[in-house]
Amino acid sequence: MKIIRTSSPDEAVLVWLQAELKSKRFQNDLQKSLDKYGLSAQIITNPDLSDNSENSLRLKILKDYRDWFEDNIYAYDWKLVELEVDDVKALRYIDYSYWSELSDDTHLVGVAAKNVERGKVVFDVSNAHFFDIAKAVEAGTQFAPIVVLEREQGLEIAEGHARATGYLLADSPTEQLQAIVGSPIS
Structure with missing residues (x-):
């Protein structure tokens, strides 16, 4: 990062x-x-x-x-960052049934992206939007930064779950994914 x-x-x-x-x-x-x-x-x-x-x-x-x-x-200190692919894989989803199921209850974006790639469908929701995002990433589209909060268990996405997942499905991203990360002020 x-x-x-x-x-x-x-x-x-x-x-x-x-x-x-x-x-x-x-x-x-x-x-x-x-x-x-x-x-x-x-x-x-x-x-x-x-x-x-x-x-x-x-x-x-x-x-x-x-x-x-x-x-x-x-109550957070905020920074704009660029995330490497491994950083994105380690991001966590919020505790929401769809994201929990897609990530095999790990909440990890990397696990969910692999599941989407393998064809896992959750609650009959199409995965097409993830692949659309991946194509846009491959074409060099610069998306708005995702919003991430530092939690005890790691960095958790507050906004941008689909963009992070789609980013990992891109064959060769031309841009790094940007995030605005909030770290608790101690």
């Missing part, structure tokens, strides 16, 4: 929302939260990270539709 620069909790929230604004799976829930608070997507697509009010609104939106995310993001 190579540290590129320091980051911030506000940037972590922003890249999370930017990724999910483009996600077929999460964009509708995100849009509902924006509508609920009378906000336009511009708070995500044209952000001002120096505006504390905007940053607070983005966090409020995230916690509104991602109500499982209970961490205090300000």
Whole structure:
């Protein structure tokens, strides 16, 4: 893992929302939260990270539709990093039934990627999106950084599970996967 620069909790929230604004799976829930608070997507697509009010609104939106995310993001020290393939293999998924099943209850991205490669299908959910991500990685597409939290058992993905899995399915990634990593402030 190579540290590129320091980051911030506000940037972590922003890249999370930017990724999910483009996600077929999460964009509708995100849009509902924006509508609920009378906000336009511009708070995500044209952000001002120096505006504390905007940053607070983005966090409020995230916690509104991602109500499982209970961490205090300000209790972490954030860095933007580049991950090597072995770093990505060692990343852990959150404790969620789909990811647990896909990774044979190891929560390891590397195990899940091998299972996807072997054709393992969980809960009748197609694996096509993982292979689409792998093709995009092979073509040199630069994705938004994933968001990762340092936990006792290792680095755990908060956002970017599919991108990390698809990255490992790529034959020869042309770019390293970037992540914004939060480490607990002691």
